[in-house]
Amino acid sequence: MSGNYSFQTKLLHNRHKFDEGTGAVSVPIQHASTFHQKEFDKFGSYDYSRSGNPTREALEEAIAELEGGTRGFAFSSGMAAISTAFLLLSKGDHVLITEDVYGGTYRMVTSVLNRFGIDHTFVDMTNLHEVALNIKDNTKLIYMETPSNPLLKVTDIQGVVKLAKANNCLTFVDNTFLTPALQRPLELGVDVVLHSATKFLSGHSDVLAGLAVTKDEELGNRLYALQNSFGAVLGVQDAWLVLRGLKTLHVRLEQSSKSAKTLADFLQKHDLVEKVYYPGLTDHPGYAVHSYQTDGPGAVLSFELKNEEAVRQFVNRVKIPVFAVSLGAVESILSYPAKMSHAAMPREERYKRGITDGLLRLSVGLESVDDLIADFTEALQAVEQSVFI
Numbered sequence: 009m010s011g012n013y014s015f016q017t018k019l020l021h022n023r024h025k026f027d028e029g030t031g032a033v034s035v036p037i038q039h040a041s042t043f044h045q046k047e048f049d050k051f052g053s054y055d056y057s058r059s060g061n062p063t064r065e066a067l068e069e070a071i072a073e074l075e076g077g078t079r080g081f082a083f084s085s086g087m088a089a090i091s092t093a094f095l096l097l098s099k100g101d102h103v104l105i106t107e108d109v110y111g112g113t114y115r116m117v118t119s120v121l122n123r124f125g126i127d128h129t130f131v132d133m134t135n136l137h138e139v140a141l142n143i144k145d146n147t148k149l150i151y152m153e154t155p156s157n158p159l160l161k162v163t164d165i166q167g168v169v170k171l172a173k174a175n176n177c178l179t180f181v182d183n184t185f186l187t188p189a190l191q192r193p194l195e196l197g198v199d200v201v202l203h204s205a206t207k208f209l210s211g212h213s214d215v216l217a218g219l220a221v222t223k224d225e226e227l228g229n230r231l232y233a234l235q236n237s238f239g240a241v242l243g244v245q246d247a248w249l250v251l252r253g254l255k256t257l258h259v260r261l262e263q264s265s266k267s268a269k270t271l272a273d274f275l276q277k278h279d280l281v282e283k284v285y286y287p288g289l290t291d292h293p294g295y296a297v298h299s300y301q302t303d304g305p306g307a308v309l310s311f312e313l314k315n316e317e318a319v320r321q322f323v324n325r326v327k328i329p330v331f332a333v334s335l336g337a338v339e340s341i342l343s344y345p346a347k348m349s350h351a352a353m354p355r356e357e358r359y360k361r362g363i364t365d366g367l368l369r370l371s372v373g374l375e376s377v378d379d380l381i382a383d384f385t386e387a388l389q390a391v392e393q394s395v396f397i
């Protein structure tokens with residue numbers, strides 16, 4: 009029905025634009041856990057809410073359409089979506105996974121899957137040669153995250169998909185940082201798209217949710233069976249919150265991305281900033297690949313100050329962003345990977361990956377970019393006075 013509309017319009021005008029029964033312009037929240045069956049030997053569309061619920065289904069249909077897939081699945085968190093998708097694997101299988109994968113995924117692969125006989129190898133996914141070299145006979149899955157966290161490294165999705173298909177492997181992409189507004193991996197041949205909908209898709213730092221999308225019918229059926237078996241489904245109030253957030257996804261990301269680019273340019277010119285990581289900068293090593301496979305660089309960037317003391321001074325002075333883990337919200341969020349997302353990683357390992365004690369990650373929100381620049385300018389002045397004299 010909405011096939012010809014642009015992404016922006018599809019966010020609002022889809023099958024759930026209004027409720028057929030009442031005309032209500034917001035998806036009804038169906039709390040029922042069970043559904044009356046009208047005939048003694050036939051089930052209706054719904055029987056039990058773990059297996060299917062109309063509110064959750066509205067979100068599942070919405071994300072499937074936006075990603076260009078056929079089936080969507082909503083989970084209680086991003087990690088529930090990711091963990092359930094990993095259950096497509098079996099004992100004896102091997103996973104090739106990007107070395108700068110999200111911390112929770114790292115934990116799942118290294119401390120849970122390994123106990124079930126599923127082996128893994130971490131690779132620099134930006135290096136296709138290294139990917140090809142590490143595919144084994146029992147490799148069944150190649151797992152990507154692009155741009156990656158926190159250094160915004162860019163993986164050539166089609167390059168990896170080509171290697172995967174030649175070796176009969178599935179491909180997953182964690183699309184949390186860009187959302188289908190900016191990157192649609194299924195169109196590039198990927199098998200499963202995963203999301204922490206906690207971030208940009210819902211967008212207001214007020215709900216935990218995860219999503220998965222497939223295009224292939226048989227794979228969709230297998231993932232549905234796993235969602236129903238494992239049971240980590242999204243509650244209906246939370247499904248409604250994600251649906252509500254989705255309506256403004258395009259306008260939020262457009263505004264935040266524009267500000268992120270302005271801030272990246274500002275930081276790159278500042279004497280006290282050693283390095284800026286943002287795929288919208290022409291000197292970013294992944295700039296060409298990113299520009300080719302996406303519709304924009306997104307709203308997350310990282311930048312490096314001289315050392316931990318400089319970070320301490322900066323964070324103590326800066327006023328607008330909240331200092332917290334997470335990203336993808338209406339308010340700007342500043343985080344310190346060395347002591348937050350990557351605190352568990354040994355220092356040498358962290359440094360080898362470029363995650364220094366001076367690195368900060370910024371998820372740009374909807375504040376005026378002039379206010380953000382004024383705030384950052386003042387905070388950087390404070391750094392200058394205390395650390396560099």
Ligand SMILES: *Cc1c(COP(=O)(O)O)cnc(C)c1O
Pocket residue numbers: 085086087088110112153157182184185203204205206207216217218
């Ligand atoms: C937050 C995040 C996750 C995990 O999602 P939760 O909703 O916190 O479980 C996975 N991948 C990425 C890239 C994330 O940022």
